Amino acid sequence: MDNILKLDRLSKAFGAVKVADELSYEVPRGEALGVIGPNGAGKTSMFHLITGTLSADSGSIMFDGQDVTRTSAARRCCAGVARSFQVPQPFTHMTVFENAMVAATQAAGLRERAAEKLCLDVLEQTELMAKANVAAGALTLLERKRLELTRALCAKPKLLLLDEIAGGLTEAECVSLVDTIREIHRSGVTIIWIEHVVHALLEIVDRLIVIDFGRKIAEGEPHAIMESPEVQEIYLGIEVDA
């Protein structure tokens, strides 16, 4: 099978706290994989390990046929790994368009003209065109989340990592964002999506994994996973309305 990403017994600990414990899974090209788990389970740390902002203690990460376990974050980004942050982190003093241009020229390595065209296309897709010349620091939460998505997409990713992008949004905002993500997935981008807003997740993902204490405790078809006893135990009290 053609895997875009393969984690093999990936481990990372901070003192006694294991944020990744022999974590292994594969992501086929074009898949949308959902990741759930309680707070502090190591989901975001897993993204840090995949993007290279944290380095693994042991185990390996294969991306697009290359071993990137020891590759720098900047290189991995240029190779096609892009992420959005749970708490949006735009370049606040730069405009929305300039934020996008940084990704398009640096991460995707495009020339100025080609980058401008890509940015305009992506801004159209993420519905931020009207805000293109606004300083990123002046955006609302939904707009900041859309900017996270815009910037990640302008890096022309092969693998897009979304970290609780639907968190904190109103129902209507969430629906429109899910539509945008569905479109992105249809265009062929592989997605790994960490999300607590499970119903949004279930609209998109093909497969679900559950992480707790840095370990993968379940993996499979989304609805089946949501109904499994392990997940019910973790999410006790959280209704699955999918």
Added chain:
Amino acid sequence: MEWINALVQGILLGGLYALFAAGLSLIFGVMRLVNIAHGDLIVLAAFLGLTVTTATGMHPLLALIVVVPLMAGLGYALQRGLLNQTLGDDILPPLLVTFGLSVILQNGLLEIYSADPQKLSAGGLETASLPVGGLSLGVLPLLTFAIAVLVIWGLQWTFYHTSLGRSFRAVSDNQDIAQLMGINRRHVFGLAMALALAVTAVAGILLGIRTSFDPSVGGGRLIFGFEAVIIGGLGNLWGTLAGGVILGVAQTIGAKIDPGWQILAGHIVFLLILAVRPNGLFPRIAA
């Protein structure tokens, strides 16, 4: 008329101070590095100018063709080879390392060029003047001011209209995210230092034409540069030019009152502004 003359001379002097300050401002803006060796690097550029002009007989302004790329190259190498290693959450290491660099530069220059005051000879340019409305303005100060405006405009344009400038601003805004966007921070810092020292080269040559210099004068230039940056407000290049002008005017007006007060008047105005507006007159407004 004499007072107006002092005022105008002060404004023109401010151009030179703005050139001292522009490199400092740029480096602090991009990587939060306070370069204590900045003044000595200005003096180094003046001495390089001296070597080039004496060896080839070139006009000092023409020597810029050699000195600017030399200083830029030195800047890149210095940043990649030494200063990048000192950057982090703690602001103390870069201060200490650039302080050490300052000592090394001063002693190195003393060893090579001796403590004798030197001057770059620019021929007729040094004494040429233009009569403007009853005042007699030196061509050199006018030229210096024009170059300062041009350099600040050029830096501003680079910051806001080029891909490199976008990288500078992205790194300045959020280093970690910039890294994730594929920007090699070390390289971008190297380019910023190269640009800063290219400006420093211009400042050094103009300093060398204007006044005599020796290896010990770097500290004073650093202070003037600092004061111009702080008066103008951190992170604002046009503010830095304004800061240089205010400092220059304070000095020439002070000297008009009493020749001994020139430097002191500049420092007093700086302190007053710092007391009233701790962030400077035109700090970059957060979006």
